[in-house]
Amino acid sequence: MTQLSGHFRLSRGTFLLDTAFDSAGPGVTALCGPSGAGKTSLLRCLAGLETPEAGMLRVGDEVWFDAKRRVFVPPQRRSIGYVTQESSLFAHLSVEDNLLYGSKRLADSARRASLDDVVDGLGLKALLSRRVTNLSGGERQRVAIGRALLRSPQVLLLDEPVSALDVAGRADVLRYLRQVLERFAVRSIYVSHDLREAARLANEMLWMERGKVVAQGNARDVLTDVHLPFAELDEAESLLDGVIEGHDEQMGLTRIRCADTTLWLSQVDAPVGSSHRVQIAARDVSLALSAPGAVSILNVLEANVSELVVAPRQPAQMIVRLDVAGHPLLARITRKSALALQLQPGTRVWALVKSVALAE
Template sequence: MNDIEMRFDLGLSGFRLDVDLTLPGKGVSAIFGHSGSGKTTLLRCVAGLESPDAGQLTVNGESWFDSAAGINLATHRRPLGYVFQEASLFPHLSVRDNMLFGWKRIPPERRQIEFDQVAELLGIEPLLDRAPARLSGGERQRVAIARALLTSPSLLLMDEPLSALDGRSKNEILPFLERLHDELAIPVLYISHSPDEVMRLADHLVLLDKGQASASGPMVELATRLDLTLARGESAAAIIDAQVESHDDHYHLSYLRFAGGRLTVSRHDYPVDHPVRVILHARDISLTLEPPGRTSILNVFKGTVIDYIAEPPARTLVRVDCNGAILLARVTWKSAEELALKAGREVFAQVKSVALMGGGVGANG
């Protein structure tokens, strides 16, 4: 019962959305695909802004749409929050009144998220009395997210909330989204065409292609599947869910525990045992056959090659199993031949830099 089941069949002129998905009822599920793949249409179907020709939608046991049973809840009756690509704040209302618009319209006993809590979480307190016209793009989008959260939704829909923003505003909002993920137990459907965003935020991933879901599964697994688009891009990476083991104040480092061993990263402030997500980009990992001798690289993990895929003309993408944790390494075709890489071969993966999700705690080596 604790999940989101959707089956939509919707024909628009020259396009057909045809999906059948079961998504976890908690955490962030990213819907990833190129523009025109039907991401927004899918989200609009969930919100009831679009009516599928056939299908059904059940959110944590509640039926929102069922063409066979004749159920089609109007959008304003679905307990959801929707963050559009553009903030779409009401220009005639102040920031505060924008935020209270939905809050006022839900019964008091359903209000689980407090105004002050959200204003603090998204850093909006200094903006409350301003008109939307007086906000920057990033501020507007934060208000839009706060406004959606204040309806205490049982499902939060976000349609590329960062795509209309410049790089700086993006980096201003991402930490808020991560806090949201950590602090509020609301399932989120998050649309994106940015691999970096998806890797930072998603727990579950749906790949959408021409109106059909080509894959759906845990983010950590799908990121390293060589047959899927994520591993094909420049930002191909393995996602490692780790825990803080200890901090080293002398060298200003922190140690993380994961299946493949111990990761050393720059000192950060997460408490011991706190879960952290680490992104290891394929381009930052090199392979050797012998354990490296004296090297400046701190993160070296022993593993076995699972498989690889050629990336013509010059490169090869290799999948390595480090005691259950899967890493991706992008090496030259020449190196792959010289190391005679093949399935089962024992290798050492040298990680040149580690991106820690959250604090942007970066490289070491």
């Protein structure tokens, strides 16, 4: 898998991007952070759409940019696919001609993705002869993704490809996107201000703030890092990878094996043995010092407290990071409860999980 590494210094007015980064992948790397953090600027530097004042960029064994040696490979000679928030389809071309624009400009030997595969993977068959001006937002983004994939890129750069869409369009495009990212196994950088959305696609995650990459790691570790602002949000959550164990048709429940225990969730339509990611919202996790007796909650996990902090902007709340057989799990409780339970790093607790859902 292609490794991307380098550093950039780019000033635009009062904004300064000044960061090093190093991402080995594999698969999808999410680039997250609040708006204005410099995610898009960093992505544009990777694409060659911005020329930083200083820095360098190495992709695989090629150098695409080196300010000191005055190397700058222009975008048209970088092996990239680039998809933006607002689709930039060519209005004078049909869907099919849009899709083929990039692959036409490739040498035959460099053309790995085929039109049929891309059309199939993104469900574009019925759109091929349409004009792009009368496509829906979601359809336009699917075409834009297909056009980028047909460039057979070494790196696919996705800049908030679904954030301009409505909820239905978003779910639709994400479903197709996940499907083709898996199918073409293309190294991707996925920019999003929505950590939850990014975490569903990504293995690795970079967190940016004020023009710098400030944290990096496995998606589920970054997501549950109590020192990053995400853990403090109301929608803070943990992700666990698991395998479907079985279904209880009568009760309408599904059993999934993750973090060395079995969790119950509302029955899902997924075959036994298939791998899935589950999400557990931090506010749905309560803690007990001893194994609870008769409770209505189905999912009770043994865990150790690994870290706990007061939520910076909500001083009545405490964010607790637990270790469940090596997997991080976030819980949000009141500071009053944390005091009453005398929670410390290392304290043995039982996590009562009110609701588990598949992360789709």
